[in-house]
Amino acid sequence: MNEGVKLAEPEIDFQEYLTEKRQVIDDEIDRLLPSVSEHPRELHEAIRYSALARAQRVRPILALTAYEALGGTDLDAALPPMCALELLHTYSLIHDDLPCMDNDDLRRGLPTVHKKFNEGIAVLAGDALHDLAFQWTARSGKIELVHELAVATGSLGMIGGQVADMEAEGRAVTADEIEFIHTRKTAALIRCSLRFGGILAGAKDQCMESLTVYGAKLGLAFQIVDDILDIEGDQDKLGKEVGSDEKNCKATYPAAVGLDESHRIAGVLIDEAIAALEGCSFPTRRLTEMARYISQRES
Amino acid sequence: MNEGVKLAEPEIDFQEYLTEKRQVIDDEIDRLLPSVSEHPRELHEAIRYSALARAQRVRPILALTAYEALGGTDLDAALPPMCALELLHTYSLIHDDLPCMDNDDLRRGLPTVHKKFNEGIAVLAGDALHDLAFQWTARSGKIELVHELAVATGSLGMIGGQVADMEAEGRAVTADEIEFIHTRKTAALIRCSLRFGGILAGAKDQCMESLTVYGAKLGLAFQIVDDILDIEGDQDKLGKEVGSDEKNCKATYPAAVGLDESHRIAGVLIDEAIAALEGCSFPTRRLTEMARYISQRES
Numbered sequence: 001m002n003e004g005v006k007l008a009e010p011e012i013d014f015q016e017y018l019t020e021k022r023q024v025i026d027d028e029i030d031r032l033l034p035s036v037s038e039h040p041r042e043l044h045e046a047i048r049y050s051a052l053a054r055a056q057r058v059r060p061i062l063a064l065t066a067y068e069a070l071g072g073t074d075l076d077a078a079l080p081p082m083c084a085l086e087l088l089h090t091y092s093l094i095h096d097d098l099p100c101m102d103n104d105d106l107r108r109g110l111p112t113v114h115k116k117f118n119e120g121i122a123v124l125a126g127d128a129l130h131d132l133a134f135q136w137t138a139r140s141g142k143i144e145l146v147h148e149l150a151v152a153t154g155s156l157g158m159i160g161g162q163v164a165d166m167e168a169e170g171r172a173v174t175a176d177e178i179e180f181i182h183t184r185k186t187a188a189l190i191r192c193s194l195r196f197g198g199i200l201a202g203a204k205d206q207c208m209e210s211l212t213v214y215g216a217k218l219g220l221a222f223q224i225v226d227d228i229l230d231i232e233g234d235q236d237k238l239g240k241e242v243g244s245d246e247k248n249c250k251a252t253y254p255a256a257v258g259l260d261e262s263h264r265i266a267g268v269l270i271d272e273a274i275a276a277l278e279g280c281s282f283p284t285r286r287l288t289e290m291a292r293y294i295s296q297r298e299s
Numbered sequence: 300m301n302e303g304v305k306l307a308e309p310e311i312d313f314q315e316y317l318t319e320k321r322q323v324i325d326d327e328i329d330r331l332l333p334s335v336s337e338h339p340r341e342l343h344e345a346i347r348y349s350a351l352a353r354a355q356r357v358r359p360i361l362a363l364t365a366y367e368a369l370g371g372t373d374l375d376a377a378l379p380p381m382c383a384l385e386l387l388h389t390y391s392l393i394h395d396d397l398p399c400m401d402n403d404d405l406r407r408g409l410p411t412v413h414k415k416f417n418e419g420i421a422v423l424a425g426d427a428l429h430d431l432a433f434q435w436t437a438r439s440g441k442i443e444l445v446h447e448l449a450v451a452t453g454s455l456g457m458i459g460g461q462v463a464d465m466e467a468e469g470r471a472v473t474a475d476e477i478e479f480i481h482t483r484k485t486a487a488l489i490r491c492s493l494r495f496g497g498i499l500a501g502a503k504d505q506c507m508e509s510l511t512v513y514g515a516k517l518g519l520a521f522q523i524v525d526d527i528l529d530i531e532g533d534q535d536k537l538g539k540e541v542g543s544d545e546k547n548c549k550a551t552y553p554a555a556v557g558l559d560e561s562h563r564i565a566g567v568l569i570d571e572a573i574a575a576l577e578g579c580s581f582p583t584r585r586l587t588e589m590a591r592y593i594s595q596r597e598s
Binding site: 034038039040042043044047092095098100101118119120121123124126127128130131132134135137138139141142143146147149150151153154155156159160162163164166167180 | 333337338339341342343346391394397399400417418419420422423425426427429430431433434436437438440441442445446448449450452453454455458459461462463465466479
């Protein structure tokens with residue numbers, strides 16, 4: 001064999017790629033979470049129950065995909081903060097499902113935490129996951145990531161979006177209002193995930209800018225698709241009740257602009273996300289595939 | 300006037316000291332919090348309502364006292380993470396007061412957040428304060444502080460203590476169990492506050508160890524005094540209902556070992572906290588006064 005000449009490994013297809021990365025994230029979350037033998041046992045059971053339920057792991061996979069595209073290879077250092085993104089998302093779902101908010105019974109194919117345990121445990125397990133997310137982010141040694149995460153998920157980001165969402169329930173809302181809500185409630189953390197990947201890989205300003213625009217557009221599209229799936233989706237595939245937005249008189253894109261227009265807007269945003277990567281100096285194939293996947297997903 | 304000779308400023312008495320420091324903390328929290336003009340308005344109102352209510356500011360004052368004793372002078376850098384300790388405490392009170400937990404109507408002399416606003420806002424304002432605490436901690440640039448805070452307040456710290464507290468309601472508990480609960484529920488964050496002061500001032504190992512022991516003992520004593528005040532205290536001075544522990548069948552020192560023994564244990568802990576400072580190379584007068592104040596406080 002001719003040394004010095006190395007054949008490129010054949011690249012695996014996107015579904016395999018996704019399955020492989022999801023497994024990497026699942027294993028790392030399992031490894032990092034405190035054991036159920038820690039006291040108080042019920043709290044640690046609730047933490048593991050929610051964080052290890054079958055989930056898509058979209059946020060850490062986006063971070064990992066950006067990181068690897070930029071040439072990052074130190075997974076020991078990069079995975080804990082990436083998994084923190086998933087914990088942050090998980091805590092927000094637990095609180096969102098509470099009776100005083102969306103009052104949902106089913107999440108990721110399982111009873112919600114307040115149904116399986118009780119409301120007090122649900123509030124506190126969410127709080128503990130919120131803390132763990134910052135612990136895992138701090139492991140990176142990068143204070144910039146802590147600041148990014150806290151801003152993206154705070155009162156001017158995710159939580160602000162959730163409150164605006166709650167306030168909009170039961171009344172007619174404009175497309176601008178919905179965009180305000182979705183940009184904060186969902187897109188802020190997805191945008192942050194892409195920035196995590198970039199910062200961890202030491203990306204330069206121009207790459208960071210491309211990833212940020214890609215993340216913001218993709219994040220908004222993600223929530224619009226979510227709204228659409230709540231009408232057109234299959235409950236078994238989704239692992240949560242469909243029709244809950246309508247039941248709760250939620251502000252959604254379909255409610256504000258209709259189903260067809262929602263499909264169209266999601267498509268435009270996906271195209272814009274992909275276009276934001278044009279001219280990047282790093283390989284963008286997987287990020288492009290992720291964007292297509294998010295627009296076509298069934299769960 | 301003889302230049303080069305400077306008379307030492309007469310030190311102010313402890314009550315003045317406390318009032319002065321409280322004002323510094325109050326002003327800084329007010330300055331750092333987002334304005335109510337930020338959208339969503341109700342969320343930012345709830346954040347400011349809870350974080351700016353008249354409060355003792357024990358945790359940031361302890362951090363500041365340790366910091367200044369160690370010679371720290373850069374308040375611009377030190378105050379944001381110190382105020383983060385107060386936000387963290389405030390968020391935990393909001394969640395603790397919820398109907399699914401202690402179901403309290405009064406806090407710091409005002410209706411609790413879920414009474415003044417609603418339960419959804421209370422959960423989310425707590426979550427937003429939790430995020431803000433990490434934002435303010437990150438401003439220090441010290442990743443070590445982020446890690447300290449997230450560990451002290453997570454499932455093996457404050458939240459673990461709150462869950463154990465909830466689980467112990469309505470049954471007889473041993474003194475060991477109460478110590479487990481109080482060490483986590485209250486002492487972990489107070490211990491962390493002293494460590495914040497030390498880390499921010501660049502304290503050496505031996506000083507850090509003294510501050511840590513002082514903080515742990517003081518924190519436990521603080522909660523025992525709290526338990527005692529819930530029986531012997533004055534509702535107007537406390538700004539919250541008295542007798543709520545007994546009403547909720549809470550695990551407390553007085554319930555486990557009696558009122559006299561609780562007074563005795565608190566006294567021993569305060570003495571041990573003060574003794575931990577012996578041999579320190581920095582001035583310990585204010586920390587000693589803080590310990591005496593905490594054991595004799597009426598609110």
